[in-house]
Amino acid sequence: MKRTGPVIFGFLIGMVMLLQYFSPHPTLLSTYNLILDWKQVVFGMTLILGIVSLVRFHSTKIRRKQDGWLYSIVTLAGLVAMSGSSLVWGTERGFYPWAFDNIQAPMQATMFALLAFYVASASYRAFRVRSLHAGLLLLAGVIVMLGRVPLGELIGITIKGQHYALPQLSTWILDVPNLAAKRGILIGVGLGMVATALKILLGIERSYLGKGA
Amino acid sequence: MSVDPGVWIAAILTLAIFSFLYKDNPVYKFAEHLLVGVSAGYYLTQYTFSAVYKKLIVPVFLNGEWILIFGGLLGLLMFFRMNRKTEWISRYAIAFYVVAWSGYVIPSILQARVLVQAQGTIPVTTGSIFSIINAWLIMIGVLCILIYFYFSMEHKGVLLPVSQVGIFFLMLGFGASFGYTIMGRITLLIGRFQFLMGDWLGIIEKL
Amino acid sequence: MRELDTSAPIAKRTIWTRLMAVDRRIIFLAVALSVALPLIYPIGLPVKTANESRAYFKEMDQLNAGDVIMFSFDYEPDTMAELDPMSLTTWRHAFRKDLKIIALTMYAGGTGVAERIMRQVAGEYGKVYGEDYIFLGYNPDWSGTMLRLGESIKATYPTDQYGTPSESFPILQHVDRYGHIKLLVSVSASALSEYWAIWAGGKYGQRMISGNTAVQAVLIYPYFQTDQISGFLGGLKGAAEYESLVGIKGEGTRGMDAQSTAHALMVLFILLGNVGYVMNRRRRTQ
Secondary structure, eight states: OOSHHHHHHHHHHHHHHHHHTTOOOHHHHHHHHHHHHHHHHHHHHHHHHHHHHHHHHHHHHHHTTOTTHHHHHHHHHHHHHHHHHHHHHOSSSSHHHHHIIIIIHHHHHHHHHHHHHHHHHHHHHHOOOOSHHHHHHHHHHHHHHHHTSGGGGGOEEEETTEEEEHHHHHHHHHHTHHHHHHHHHHHHHHHHHHHHHHHHHTTSOOGGGOTTO | OOOOHHHHHHHHHHHHHHGGGTOOOHHHHHHHHHHHHHHHHHHHHHHIIIIIIIIIIIIIIISOOGGGHHHHHHHHHGGGGGSTTTGGGHHHHHHHHHHHHHHHHHHHHIIIIIIHHHHHHSOOOSSOHHHHHHHHHHHHHHHHHHHHTOOSSOSOTTHHHHHHHHHHHHHHHHHHHHHHHHHHHHHHHHHHHHIIIIIITOOSOOO | OOOOOTTSOOOOOOHHHHHTTOOHHHHHHHHHHHHHHHHHSOOOOOOOOOHHHHHHHHHHHTOOTTOEEEEEEEOOGGGHHHHHHHHHHHHHHHHHTTOEEEEEESSTTHHHHHHHHHHHHHHHHTOOBTTTEEEEEEOSOHHHHHHHHTTOHHHHOSBOTTSOBGGGOGGGSSOOSGGGOSEEEEEESSTHHHHIIIIIIIITOOOEEEEEOHHHHTTTHHHHHTTSSOOEEEHHHHHHHHHHHHTOOOHHHHHHHHHHHHHHHHHHHHHHHHHHHHHHHHHHHO
């Protein structure tokens, strides 16, 4: 009941989803649609559970006055203000869309913009040509970096009256070696996904169920 | 300069996050926690509206599709995870979600990510000499990379140079990823500067 | 614990060791200036278009007035600097051609992003919600949603984002699954455009194009070559290329100068770091 039950239940559901790919039978199709509808609700509930866990974590921190508990008050106040305002005024007007545009969006965007500074610092300190492989990586990186901006058009050589600009070389790197590399990885990852999915379907892989499963 | 209080708040919060570049400080921490809280509040509303209202209340209670209530019951099982003694009950919901995903992943990934991609690797024999050479290079690259990732046999003898060629292709590919990553990160910074200098300070023209 | 020997000679600080130890704040300042200055004093470097961007433009441009497209805002505010210019230009291009748009998002945070863009462009072209475009909003479980849309849009989204029954929209009178849609557009910050190609394209044969962040764009080349994704825009450069093809000057085009100078600075940093590294190593071996 605790261990085998979920695996058998999952196997039956998984087989419907697998078989539907090969058969357009109406019963199979309607079951497939039903499972997809249920699945969306389950996923939504899981996301809500995530928020509940966040609230529990910060409430405990405040109750026990742990390090940084004042910041937890800020988090919970933000959460209550945002979701509460959507209940009062709806999502189309009032505080909810305003706070998204003026609080959430600018901060979320800035958080990721910080990476520009750190990637510059890391490139300067850590990107060293220590081997042929590192040299190839760096060469391709520099060519793509310069070739994918308008500045790259100004860099190039002229042979027998024909001008070859850097972007042509960058396009070739992207279209040929990059494509081959990404395709090799895609096929490898694809096969890995299929193998893992098969193990899950057959109940060989159960770690996703948690400890003791 | 903007007279909109919303733009001012957005600008001050943007600078609060940027203050981390100097060092970690209470202003940054405040902004960081506010971001987590506001985002969680925003998501909670969206999740509840989309999962509970749109997918459960409307079809089940307004349209009378009672069979869809089973999805809601399965979803509720997830909340048994919050107690260690009842945690096992949530396994049914997890198994349902994960194994259903596995079921449709197997044929679709095999088709679109493996077979179609493998088919695209077969070199063309028509077109310019450059396109033919490039097509062959792609095939050689893909084969060598796949051999490089083949760990069931030691890479020696003929496999050694082949996997070495695979590494060369991978390095060029990673280099391209690096170049593009720099591009992406810089763009995100450009976006913030456009906001600060355009919408807020009005130094640059607002598009 | 051994005490620090303050009398020990300090390693001689050459120009090369100094070159390798520039304070990170100076690097940060240089990056900020390389982005800010070209925005204030634009250079106006010309933008040349790439194959993939031309293909994206062509797929959109060959559609006829009244055709229905599906547009998925698959990103949140973190990547809006890269992807907003693509979304804005695509919507402007679509409305200029009088296309009808079914919009949705696979991210909860994508709803706010989508609403801002739709409001802006619909206002510019005088388009009406419900007639010219609808917003189905967010639906949990992206993979399940992508597959379910292949069977029925109205069943996947019983209501739009604002609670209006989907059946009541004229756009959805004759459109209820992928086959009825002329083109699918996914502007995505993650692997979602790949998954649209796998599920909407692979299982249901839906033709699609995508706009991608620069980080994601390198992974789209294999799909573009096999026509699983019929055209794509990569990063801000892709957005600028599309803007120039459509003939609209937007944030993509404006950002190109700053992008150029910042990239040049990055290359300079890498060169300086490596010169310092090589010279130091040579000095040590001597």
